[in-house]
Amino acid sequence: MLSPDLETRLNEQMRSEFSSAHLYLQMAAHFETSGFPGFSAWMRAQADEERAHAMRFFDFILDRGGTAVLGAVEAPPAEFGSPLEVFEASLAHERTITTAIDGLYEGADRATSAFLDWFATEQVEEEATVSQIVESLKLAGQSGPALLIMDRDLGSRSTAPDPGA
Numbered sequence: 809m810l811s812p813d814l815e816t817r818l819n820e821q822m823r824s825e826f827s828s829a830h831l832y833l834q835m836a837a838h839f840e841t842s843g844f845p846g847f848s849a850w851m852r853a854q855a856d857e858e859r860a861h862a863m864r865f866f867d868f869i870l871d872r873g874g875t876a877v878l879g880a881v882e883a884p885p886a887e888f889g890s891p892l893e894v895f896e897a898s899l900a901h902e903r904t905i906t907t908a909i910d911g912l913y914e915g916a917d918r919a920t921s922a923f924l925d926w927f928a929t930e931q932v933e934e935e936a937t938v939s940q941i942v943e944s945l946k947l948a949g950q951s952g953p954a955l956l957i958m959d960r961d962l963g964s965r966s967t968a969p970d971p972g973a
């Protein structure tokens with residue numbers, strides 16, 4: 809059984825993961841309409857991953873005999889800036905999520921800690937991936953050809969489903 813406090817906090821993280829999916833899908837829409845189909849595809853895949861993260865919490869809460877409560881999903885901003893600004897916003901968002909995951913370990917029982925370990929590792933990978941994209945975008949600067957090459961490269965991201973989901 810989950811403690812009521814832990815159950816509430818796990819539900820809150822599930823909501824955050826759904827909000828992340830919403831944010832990235834909005835970013836995908838932005839890229840789609842601003843001439844970057846590859847960045848858009850990358851963000852769509854990212855949104856799918858976040859939804860899979862939310863489902864991990866959903867299943868874990870239920871498996872532990874808890875009640876999964878789907879709270880309101882945060883509305884993402886409707887407008888975004890340059891590709892660099894969008895990916896910087898994504899990096900800042902991932903850092904916030906990493907801090908939230910770390911915070912969940914406090915007061916977590918052993919099974920919940922083991923469950924959270926997957927997320928702790930996943931956050932390292934997500935932050936590293938997005939940091940690298942941010943650095944590449946900084947190098948690309950205002951160069952149209954460089955941005956188009958990056959758009960093509962990111963568009964080839966594999967969208968294999970999360971094996972653990």
Ligand SMILES: [Fe+2]
Pocket residue numbers: 825828857858861905
């Ligand atoms: Fe996530």
Ligand SMILES: [Fe+2]
Pocket residue numbers: 828858902905934
């Ligand atoms: Fe994420």
